[in-house]
Amino acid sequence: MRSVFLVDNGSLRPASTLNLRRIAAALSERTGIPVEAASLLHSNKVPAEELEGTPATTLGPAATRHAEQGSREIVVLPFFFGPSRALTGYLPERMATLRESYPDVTVRVAAPLVDLQGPIDLRLARMLRDGALEQMPPRARPAVALVDHGSPIPEVTAVRNVLAGQLAALLEGEAHSVTAASMERREGDEYRFNEPLLENLLDQPGFNQGEVILSMLFLSPGRHAGQDGDVAGICAEAEQRNPGLKTAISRLAGEHEGMVDILADRLRQALDGERFLLDLPGSG
Numbered sequence: 001m002r003s004v005f006l007v008d009n010g011s012l013r014p015a016s017t018l019n020l021r022r023i024a025a026a027l028s029e030r031t032g033i034p035v036e037a038a039s040l041l042h043s044n045k046v047p048a049e050e051l052e053g054t055p056a057t058t059l060g061p062a063a064t065r066h067a068e069q070g071s072r073e074i075v076v077l078p079f080f081f082g083p084s085r086a087l088t089g090y091l092p093e094r095m096a097t098l099r100e101s102y103p104d105v106t107v108r109v110a111a112p113l114v115d116l117q118g119p120i121d122l123r124l125a126r127m128l129r130d131g132a133l134e135q136m137p138p139r140a141r142p143a144v145a146l147v148d149h150g151s152p153i154p155e156v157t158a159v160r161n162v163l164a165g166q167l168a169a170l171l172e173g174e175a176h177s178v179t180a181a182s183m184e185r186r187e188g189d190e191y192r193f194n195e196p197l198l199e200n201l202l203d204q205p206g207f208n209q210g211e212v213i214l215s216m217l218f219l220s221p222g223r224h225a226g227q228d229g230d231v232a233g234i235c236a237e238a239e240q241r242n243p244g245l246k247t248a249i250s251r252l253a254g255e256h257e258g259m260v261d262i263l264a265d266r267l268r269q270a271l272d273g274e275r276f277l278l279d280l281p282g283s284g
Contacts, residue, residue: 002073003036003066004267007059008219009086010039014050016220017043019254020079026260027077031267035077038062040086040094060094067102072282074098076109077267079219079254081124082159083112084151087277095280109278110270113262114159118275125166127258128215131250132171135213141176142211142248145201147231149224150182150194157182157193160217167215175213177206183224183231198231202238202245209244219254226252 006024011017017039024037036057043056063074074095078087087109095107114124132144146164151157164180171178181201185194198214201207214235218225225231235247253259269275 001066001069001071002075003063003071004033004075004077005038005059005062006035006077006079006263007091008039008079009084010042010058011220011222012042012045013222013226014046015226016222017046017051017056019220023079023254023259023263027263027267030260030264033267035267036062040090059091060098063095063098063107064101067098067105072102072105074105074107075267075270076107077263077270078110078112078277079263080112081114081148081217081219082116082151082156083153083277084156085153087112092278092280099280099282103283106282107278107280108270108276110266111275111277112159113259113266114163115266115275116155116159116162121262122166122170123258123262124253125163125170127253127256128163128167128217128250129170130256131253132167132213132215133174135248135250136174137211140211141174142213143207144171144175144178144213144215145198145207146178146180146215146217147198148180148182148217150185150197152186152191154193163217178215179207183234199234199238202235202247203241207245208238208242210246212245212247214247214249216250216252218252221252221255 008020020037024035028035038057038059044058048055148160160180168178181196181198182194185191239245
């Protein structure tokens with residue numbers, strides 16, 4: 001018996017869990033394989049009445065419940081852009097705890113949405129292009145900032161930078177420039193690879209005047225992205241500092257209907273053993 005989970009990091013905002021459930025349902029319909037939404041952390045603290053009456057679940061308890069019911073193959077489908085430490089560190093530790101009670105359970109973690117070790121894939125960059133074009137004024141060539149949260153992992157920031165290059169190529173002739181930026185970063189020179197920060201970019205020539213579109217490399221609305229999120233606050237403050245600046249924020253990458261296509265491929269690759277991020281074989 002096999003169990004498949006679509007997994008994000010988790011959020012205390014109900015909109016994030018609802019988006020994960022929406023995509024899991026669409027993926028189940030697309031593939032004919034039942035896919036359950038589960039977060040690594042946080043979402044189980046959201047009141048059920050804010051989640052259409054159904055409590056959120058985190059992966060640890062959900063996988064344990066399936067193992068108790070006889071599942072011996074757990075497939076984790078990451079709703080992550082790149083190889084976050086949550087996937088390569090916390091997740092294996094959590095699954096090791098599960099396998100202390102169910103040592104014959106195998107766990108396979110599919111590749112993230114952007115697999116830099118795999119073939120070139122422009123689908124996510126095209127989604128970002130679609131979002132930017134939706135916000136583009138007629139007969140204008142605005143600057144575009146591709147914004148992610150910021151990560152302590154260089155491999156995750158590398159995903160952002162590759163996508164920025166792809167987006168620049170796709171927006172050639174439409175945008176004045178495309179630059180990658182992070183919403184925030186940790187202190188210390190060792191995390192400078194996240195630069196530039198969005199708040200600093202919006203004070204620089206080419207981004208502090210005229211139309212600037214923020215291409216949102218975020219998966220679900222929450223504290224950082226979405227209405228009244230941190231990114232919107234950074235933009236509002238930048239516009240106050242720079243009266244000639246006008247920012248427009250794209251829809252989130254994770255809200256694009258094409259996301260299901262990528263996830264369906266990542267699931268197929270994992271099931272076929274073609275490509276995956278981690279494989280934790282059972283004792284049997």
